[in-house]
Amino acid sequence: MSNAKSYIQSVEDDIQRRDPDQVEFQEAVFTVLDSLEPVLEQHPEYIKANLLAQLVEPERAIQFRVPWQSDDGQFHVNRGWRVQFNSAIGPYKGGLRLHPSVTLSVVKFLGFEQILKNSLTGLPIGGAKGGSDFDPKGKSDSEVMRFCQSFMTELQRHIGPDLDVPAGDIGVSGREIGYLFGAYKRLNGYQNGVLTGKGLTFGGSLARTEATGFGLLYYTNALVKAQGDTLTGKKIKVSGAGNVATYAIQKATELGAKVITCSDSDGYVYDPSGINYKIVQQIKEVERGRIKEYADRVATAQYHEGSVWDFDVDYDLALPCATQNEINQQQAGLIAKDGAKYLCEGANMPSDPQAIATYRKNGIVFGPAKAANAGGVAVSALEMSQNSERLSWSFETVDNRLHDIMEDIFEKSEAADKKYHLDKNYQAGANIAGFEKVAEAMLAQGLV
Numbered sequence: 001m002s003n004a005k006s007y008i009q010s011v012e013d014d015i016q017r018r019d020p021d022q023v024e025f026q027e028a029v030f031t032v033l034d035s036l037e038p039v040l041e042q043h044p045e046y047i048k049a050n051l052l053a054q055l056v057e058p059e060r061a062i063q064f065r066v067p068w069q070s071d072d073g074q075f076h077v078n079r080g081w082r083v084q085f086n087s088a089i090g091p092y093k094g095g096l097r098l099h100p101s102v103t104l105s106v107v108k109f110l111g112f113e114q115i116l117k118n119s120l121t122g123l124p125i126g127g128a129k130g131g132s133d134f135d136p137k138g139k140s141d142s143e144v145m146r147f148c149q150s151f152m153t154e155l156q157r158h159i160g161p162d163l164d165v166p167a168g169d170i171g172v173s174g175r176e177i178g179y180l181f182g183a184y185k186r187l188n189g190y191q192n193g194v195l196t197g198k199g200l201t202f203g204g205s206l207a208r209t210e211a212t213g214f215g216l217l218y219y220t221n222a223l224v225k226a227q228g229d230t231l232t233g234k235k236i237k238v239s240g241a242g243n244v245a246t247y248a249i250q251k252a253t254e255l256g257a258k259v260i261t262c263s264d265s266d267g268y269v270y271d272p273s274g275i276n277y278k279i280v281q282q283i284k285e286v287e288r289g290r291i292k293e294y295a296d297r298v299a300t301a302q303y304h305e306g307s308v309w310d311f312d313v314d315y316d317l318a319l320p321c322a323t324q325n326e327i328n329q330q331q332a333g334l335i336a337k338d339g340a341k342y343l344c345e346g347a348n349m350p351s352d353p354q355a356i357a358t359y360r361k362n363g364i365v366f367g368p369a370k371a372a373n374a375g376g377v378a379v380s381a382l383e384m385s386q387n388s389e390r391l392s393w394s395f396e397t398v399d400n401r402l403h404d405i406m407e408d409i410f411e412k413s414e415a416a417d418k419k420y421h422l423d424k425n426y427q428a429g430a431n432i433a434g435f436e437k438v439a440e441a442m443l444a445q446g447l448v
């Protein structure tokens, strides 16, 4: 076993010993560490500084109580977290997730991914994530407001425009960011750079709402082009029907492809004539309904319960945009059987490790989450820039910068893939390209 390999193994063994129950965190970290062997072989100084042990340990992990009252007068207590993982290249940056499945392990996996994703954007932002096991589904606006106010009562001690800048993720969109911003302002005064994803009337950036979905398609377009192919005329399976999925469907359609599915946690819609993103947006973003209702409104659409990844239909490209580990090995086998040549991840870690191995075995070209979905956080960083200079850029200016950033991310991943002879492994390429900048910054700053 090489020195680099045995070092990586010892860091992984330590994680397993210290946090045996943090399975999502382990999955995210081990996937990254396993791809860093060739880099460590060329940089023994990283091993000497025990850099990986520093990288996998959050600088700070805060857990707190979030008490709130429902409309019927009952009292409830949820758990809140903010994991400030790494500030080597900039202030902590990353979303907040509100979903009953949120645990410390989930927040740590997302925070860890955010370190390298944010580095890949080329912008000066460190990695963080937060959230709560609160379930916003079925809650009234007043209940969500009271929850957000209680959550921010504690979170506000730990964040700031140059310290830690949260944003949205699953269950946190414009409504929640508005309530969180109002609560922060009441306690600390107006500081518009403290959150991103804000409303356009109080410091939000044009194109932030669309950024992750649009960015996913800009990245995918670059990846497909690099194989000598085009998106025009491609049939696409999308999962999810939230922020990322909706704007991925819009941009894919504008680029001449046809999206034939979308889904939520109950089931999926199949529309062979092409999903209309405006109807998805109306149902999910405006009415906060279920995707089943799409089939009631569109004659060509059918609704089925279950996972869209178990649905057998021919298509060319898969864009999972729902949640972690939504695709397992068997479903990855079906993706290959159905003829998909490409898979780019809009969600964070939607493919489990066996699924990724199956893509590779079947020649499916794979665009990993930390590269493919970096558009959201990239535009968040552009929102921070606009807040600092007290200006608002046009939609076109932000969208053009997003486009360039996503192409640059693909090019960086491809360059690392070539440099280390990885045979079109853009996942390892993205891990390496993201890691190299963070590692250099950490080394330069010493043991901190």
Ligand SMILES: NC(=O)C1=CN([C@@H]2O[C@H](COP(=O)(O)OP(=O)(O)OC[C@H]3O[C@@H](n4cnc5c(N)ncnc54)[C@H](O)[C@@H]3O)[C@@H](O)[C@H]2O)C=CC1
Binding pocket: 168, 169, 170, 171, 172, 173, 212, 239, 240, 241, 242, 243, 244, 245, 263, 264, 265, 266, 284, 321, 322, 323, 324, 326, 346, 347, 348, 373, 374, 376, 377
């Ligand atoms: N919003 C953003 O800017 C970014 C989001 N992401 C990731 O994208 C994914 C989706 O996030 P958003 O669209 O923001 O959240 P969202 O809350 O707007 O939508 C999530 C959607 O996924 C569906 N969903 C949840 N669990 C599911 C399951 N098991 N099967 C099928 N559908 C399911 C929900 O019904 C909902 O329609 C998450 O993994 C998130 O971490 C990544 C980068 C940035």
Ligand SMILES: O=C(O)CCC(=O)C(=O)O
Binding pocket: 093, 094, 095, 096, 117, 165, 166, 167, 168, 169, 196, 348, 373, 374, 376, 377, 378, 380
């Ligand atoms: O815009 C942000 O800061 C958060 C984006 C995010 O949570 C993600 O990239 O997963």
